[in-house]
Amino acid sequence: MVIVSREVAERASGHADQVRQRILEGAARAFARSGLQGTSVPEIASECGISVGLLYRYFTGKAELYTTICTAEAKAEAEGLRNELKLISDPQLWLEHAVDFYLDRLGSDGGAGLLLGAMAEAPTNEVVRNSLRLRREVITGFIEAFLAERVSEGVLPERIATAALSRAIAMLLDGVVVEWAVAGPQLDLDQVREAILTLVGALTSVGAHPASPAAESA
Numbered sequence: 001m002v003i004v005s006r007e008v009a010e011r012a013s014g015h016a017d018q019v020r021q022r023i024l025e026g027a028a029r030a031f032a033r034s035g036l037q038g039t040s041v042p043e044i045a046s047e048c049g050i051s052v053g054l055l056y057r058y059f060t061g062k063a064e065l066y067t068t069i070c071t072a073e074a075k076a077e078a079e080g081l082r083n084e085l086k087l088i089s090d091p092q093l094w095l096e097h098a099v100d101f102y103l104d105r106l107g108s109d110g111g112a113g114l115l116l117g118a119m120a121e122a123p124t125n126e127v128v129r130n131s132l133r134l135r136r137e138v139i140t141g142f143i144e145a146f147l148a149e150r151v152s153e154g155v156l157p158e159r160i161a162t163a164a165l166s167r168a169i170a171m172l173l174d175g176v177v178v179e180w181a182v183a184g185p186q187l188d189l190d191q192v193r194e195a196i197l198t199l200v201g202a203l204t205s206v207g208a209h210p211a212s213p214a215a216e217s218a
Contacts, residue, residue, distance in 0.1 A: 020058050023048050024072070027065045028114060035117030036066050036128055063127045070118070070131035077105060078138045085142075091150065095204070098142060099196050102173055103189055112180040119177065139173060140166045147204065155205050169200055 026048030030039045041062055045052045059065050081101050088094045106112045122128045143166040150156040173196070180187055 016058075019050070019054070023050070023055055023058055024065070024069055027062070028069050031066060031069070031117060032111075032113035036062065036121050036125060038117075067127055067131055069114075071134060074131075074135045074138045077101075078142075081142065091146075091153075091155070091204075092201075094146065095200060096197060098146070099193060099200070102139075103176070103193060106176060106180060107189070112177055115174075115177045116181050119174075136170055139170045143169050150204055165203065169203070172196065172199065 023044070027039075027044045030044045030047045033039075034043070039062060041055060042052055044062060044065065045055045048055070059068070081098065084097065084101070085094055088097055106115070118128050118132055122132055140163075144162050147156065147160070147162040147165060151158055151160065151162070176192055176196070179192065
């Protein structure tokens with residue numbers, strides 16, 4: 001019987017976590033470029049700098065990789081944004097921060113590209129659809145929380161259809177992904193931000209600022 005020390009076991013576990021994270025990051029880059037269907041397992045392995053055999057030791061295939069990436073990102077983003085918004089009491093600043101967070105995530109590596117690929121494949125791929133549903137649930141959940149606050153404050157009437165309005169705003173936000181593809185490098189994020197804040201602010205009776213302090217100082 002071979003006895004493995006706790007230190008050796010922890011070192012092995014830590015290495016495994018590093019390899020797993022390396023695979024997830026490489027897969028996210030590959031998916032952002034070519035989408036789920038257009039990306040092969042060998043291409044993912046090459047992007048990660050590992051063998052195909054090693055990749056299969058951690059994941060059953062690209063479908064599991066894709067789902068893991070989308071699920072982890074949605075949960076991490078939700079938790080991060082939730083913690084940040086707890087510190088903001090002003091409705092206007094709350095809205096601005098949430099929109100800035102959304103746009104920053106789209107601009108990050110794999111953000112808009114991954115979503116564009118997913119949207120293209122969703123009609124024929126249940127795995128992708130489920131991932132996008134999870135993401136949509138996270139987004140609409142935040143919007144509904146925001147609307148509920150406005151109702152409790154008396155800014156919005158109690159009879160307002162918060163579920164329908166939340167869905168409409170979520171569709172508006174996803175339209176930014178399409179705009180990203182159409183405009184390419186010429187996309188003006190300040191204009192996109194102003195458009196979103198103006199419309200959502202009007203719908204929820206919350207004023208909008210065209211540019212954040214960070215954007216003005218940049």
